[in-house]
Amino acid sequence: MSGYSIMIMDDEATAEALRTALKSAGFNQIDCFSDPVKAMAAFETRKYHVLLADMDMPELDGIEVLSKVKKYDPMTQAIMTTTSSSIDRILICLELGASDYILKPYLNDTIVLEAIEASIKKLERWRTTIQGAVLKQSEANQEKT
Template sequence: METCNDSVKALEMIKNNKFHIVITDIVMPNMNGIDLLKAAKSYDALTQVIMMTGYSTMEITIQSLEFGANDYILKPFKSIEYIIEIIDYSIQKLERWRESIRGLVAK
């Protein structure tokens, strides 16, 4: 697990490494979370991106989902267990996609 508090650095990390799950805030300096989401998906469409924000609007929620966010978490968080459940769901989704791809390739 790696963390950073700079969206530009986060994008460089995404470009140079394989991340299965990216958790990003929507409001950040230099680049917002929607732009980071789009960039992450352009490098690897299977990357699970979980958006989080304390400043939600319906427009931002819809944009996040339209651009491929796996989930959307409102701050303050309900509990750490809630966050772990969302991450576990993302892992399960990746595993299902991998199995589907393996099944297609094996045919």
């Protein structure tokens, strides 16, 4: 799991607690941001495989964050978290490509770890599918020549 980069966007205390849990689970490329504007700037310069983001951050709400992240990299797996929600917000996040949506407070860190692991498995399936498609395309191009 160490080859995957994770961004946590939440208040400092929650982000640090999650960082500790993720490091214990074998993840070592973890960046934490409590400022969503700085987090979005980081997306412009670094590849993140998984985003774990609080929906209720100052300056940018989770829907804006999710929309921007998916524009930077549609493959980024976005796990949205919140203390309160509505069916409309959940559906909008699904439409924008969120891979999961978790209510806070977390019963335990296991739910977050399971969501991240499921997101990484999805990325690995996509990678295999894309590599297969590229190989088939390459073979088809070679047959034409």
